[in-house]
Amino acid sequence: MIGGKEKSPVIRMYHVHKSYGTKKALTDISLELMENERVFISGASGAGKTTLLKLIYLAEPVTRGQVLVDGMNLSRIVPKRIPFLRRKLGIIFQDFKLIPDKTVFENVALVLEAAGHKRRFVEKKVKSVLRVVGMEDKKDALPPGLSGGEQQCVAVARAVVGNPKIILADEPTGSLDPGSARKILALLDHYHRNGATLLIATHDRELIRRADGRVVHLDKGRLVSHR
Amino acid sequence: MVQIWRRALKDIWANRFLNTITVVTIAMAVLIVSAFGLLSVNFHQLMDKWRNGIRMLVYLKADVSQQDRQALEDRIRGIKGVSGVTFISKEEGLARMKQRMAILERLLEDLKKNPLPDTFEVRLDADALEGDRIDGVASAIRAMAPVEEVVYGKVWLNRFAGLMHLFRLAGTAMGGLFIMAAVFIVANTLRLVLYSRQQEIEIMRLIGATDRFIKMPFFVEGLVQGFFGGLLGLAVLYGLFRVAAVRVGAYLPIGFGEMRYFSSTTLLLILGCTMGVGWIGCYLSLKGFLRR
Ligand SMILES: Nc1ncnc2c1ncn2[C@@H]1O[C@H](COP(=O)(O)OP(=O)(O)OP(=O)(O)O)[C@@H](O)[C@H]1O
Ligand SMILES: [Mg+2]
Numbered sequence: 433m434i435g436g437k438e439k440s441p442v443i444r445m446y447h448v449h450k451s452y453g454t455k456k457a458l459t460d461i462s463l464e465l466m467e468n469e470r471v472f473i474s475g476a477s478g479a480g481k482t483t484l485l486k487l488i489y490l491a492e493p494v495t496r497g498q499v500l501v502d503g504m505n506l507s508r509i510v511p512k513r514i515p516f517l518r519r520k521l522g523i524i525f526q527d528f529k530l531i532p533d534k535t536v537f538e539n540v541a542l543v544l545e546a547a548g549h550k551r552r553f554v555e556k557k558v559k560s561v562l563r564v565v566g567m568e569d570k571k572d573a574l575p576p577g578l579s580g581g582e583q584q585c586v587a588v589a590r591a592v593v594g595n596p597k598i599i600l601a602d603e604p605t606g607s608l609d610p611g612s613a614r615k616i617l618a619l620l621d622h623y624h625r626n627g628a629t630l631l632i633a634t635h636d637r638e639l640i641r642r643a644d645g646r647v648v649h650l651d652k653g654r655l656v657s658h659r
Numbered sequence: 660m661v662q663i664w665r666r667a668l669k670d671i672w673a674n675r676f677l678n679t680i681t682v683v684t685i686a687m688a689v690l691i692v693s694a695f696g697l698l699s700v701n702f703h704q705l706m707d708k709w710r711n712g713i714r715m716l717v718y719l720k721a722d723v724s725q726q727d728r729q730a731l732e733d734r735i736r737g738i739k740g741v742s743g744v745t746f747i748s749k750e751e752g753l754a755r756m757k758q759r760m761a762i763l764e765r766l767l768e769d770l771k772k773n774p775l776p777d778t779f780e781v782r783l784d785a786d787a788l789e790g791d792r793i794d795g796v797a798s799a800i801r802a803m804a805p806v807e808e809v810v811y812g813k814v815w816l817n818r819f820a821g822l823m824h825l826f827r828l829a830g831t832a833m834g835g836l837f838i839m840a841a842v843f844i845v846a847n848t849l850r851l852v853l854y855s856r857q858q859e860i861e862i863m864r865l866i867g868a869t870d871r872f873i874k875m876p877f878f879v880e881g882l883v884q885g886f887f888g889g890l891l892g893l894a895v896l897y898g899l900f901r902v903a904a905v906r907v908g909a910y911l912p913i914g915f916g917e918m919r920y921f922s923s924t925t926l927l928l929i930l931g932c933t934m935g936v937g938w939i940g941c942y943l944s945l946k947g948f949l950r951r
Contacts, residue, residue: 489865491865512869514864515864515867515868515869516867518864518865518866518867519867521867523865523866525865529862529865530862531858531859531862533673533859534859542863542866542868543866543867545662545872546863546866546867546868546869546872547867551661551662590866594867
């Protein structure tokens, strides 16, 4: 595997438009992510980064254009298949989306339980992932009792616990000090090396400057530059 | 499966207030519906006993010859609806009366002449006891020559049958109403639970949970609620039944047996129904909720 020529695109967007009512959030976006690629989406607040990710995990339908994820055409997917699309994706949500009355452990375990894994496996796997993100001590804590950074670590753990093919990270270092941010990035790197495709939305200039990978810039819903 | 149960039981505990309301509602519905059922079963049994005990007494005129009597007996047997005829001579009748009313024995002993007529005791098919058919049988017998009089407890029988009918109608109507109310309340309390957990459900979907995975614990919850509601209702009914059985039993003529509670098969059937109510309530509630 030299140069990655044999690699196929895992995410493809063709002339995608997205409006919320009359408000245009994304305009004519075309983008391809190759297998095991690492891509950063930069852009100011409101540029449409989160919206772009939402189109990929189908929290929102496109207004126009097409999105393909791992061969699935999201405009044609039957509702029953949506959970299976999402199991290929590990998503770190900008607002974490942790379930407040479930413990850290339960939050992370839910991904594997929903995918139908056996309890023994779930327990082992969740413990090891929590150890990797440094949250094993807090596994019985409830999310509201955690700091922003700790919640972010749990969100990362939940995103990677199912060994997803694609990781979508929305501001994964948004509420972290530089040290913790590096730790999270190292973690994402780890999964990247193991074959995952990374798509990271951020307005953290520092992160982008040091970014090892392609950077695309969104400005008011338009893709303006590739690097 | 174990996980589904654990999730369901946790949910039940987390929403114990709403769950209690639901269980009590189901229990009340079960109590009312099965109370009607129980009374109906017991009335029915009582009536069957009574019907079997119903005899039509045919008094003969005095001095009917042996042949005429035999001929009459054959003719009565030939009437549709008659299942048996027994001849009771006046001597035999008197002896029976003495036996039954020991206090009167002396008095009866002193009688110079037997005041009782010869009698045929006529037993009837259950069919012949319905409605006015018994009147037909009676008048057919009355029209026969050596018959003096025919007596039977028709009025009471019909009144009782009418009452039963009304009772069963009311029971069915109220039962249906209460079951519907129970389903409605289960569906609505569950909807409250669902609303309070909308965010959680949305998150579960985003991380790849199927609707089935999300729904299963709710269905288990519905079944558990139905089961405990049914159990509670039947337990309360049993308590009331025991009290009532003692009271009513005292008024029942001996030989009419005692009041019965439901058989174990019926009890299981009722519990099955209440679990069904829980399930349907869940189904209705989730159907609207998860569609989007
Ligand atoms: N559900 C919604 N309904 C209406 N408008 C929305 C909705 N979600 C986003 N928008 C609008 O779409 C635009 C893009 O929003 P989006 O959340 O994608 O921006 P973003 O780049 O992620 O911003 P940030 O860096 O602050 O997270 C914004 O103008 C926002 O107001
Ligand atoms: Mg955003």
